[in-house]
Amino acid sequence: MQLGQHHRDALSDVLAWRRDVRHFKSDPIAPEILARLRKAMDFAPAVGNARPWCVLQVEDVGLRAKMIANFESANEAASAIYDNEKAAKYRAMKLSGMVDAPVHLAVWTDNDPQEGAGLGRQTMPEMLAYSTVTAIHTLWLAARAENIGVGWVSILDPVTAKTAFDVPDSWQLTAYLCVGYPAETSDTPLLHRNGWQENTETHWEIV
Secondary structure (H helix, E strand, O other), X not given: OOOOHHHHHHHHHHHXXXXXXXXXXXXXXXXXXXXXXXXXXXXXXXXXXXXXXXXXXOOOHHHHHHHHHHHHHHHHHHHOOXXXXXXXXXXXXXXXXXXXXXXXXXXXXXXXOOOOOOOOOOOOOOHHHHHHXXXXXXXXXXXXXXXXXXXXXXXXXXXXXXXXXXXXXXXXEEEEEEEEOEOOOOOOOHHHHOOOOOOOOOOOOOO
């Protein structure tokens, strides 16, 4: 299949308007849309075709409360590394949409999958986690095409999270995602708009 300019333009729009969302509406996401997002992850590349990602849709109120508490504790500790103005700016930013987002996804990497028979990861075992990240990004783009936002909550203690979910020993937390309809849309990253860090171009050189 040959793709045309309209495909290229559509993808460019999705890439430009994909944002890390922190402000969500409480509107639920229809099951058929979530099914499409799940299916989109099936198209992501994976080392050795191992498909190491494991997604838990977190509906349990107690588990959600534990993860919110996990974030709040980790966020307070993270704020302590900054001084004065930077610390105040950090604390003023909304860095999690966990309270408002209707859908929570805990995404894990199985570091010992049977699938793939070890192909492509003998010298770089981290390729399993990288594969999970590509699946997350695929989900992210598919969600944006549905006018749905995704927020990646990285300010968490993964050990505490693993204990809370009681997952297999071989599973490693790769991402905790908030998913829902964004309260606002912008083609400029939130951290750029908040004056924390502006966009920089990709470092690319010929050697």
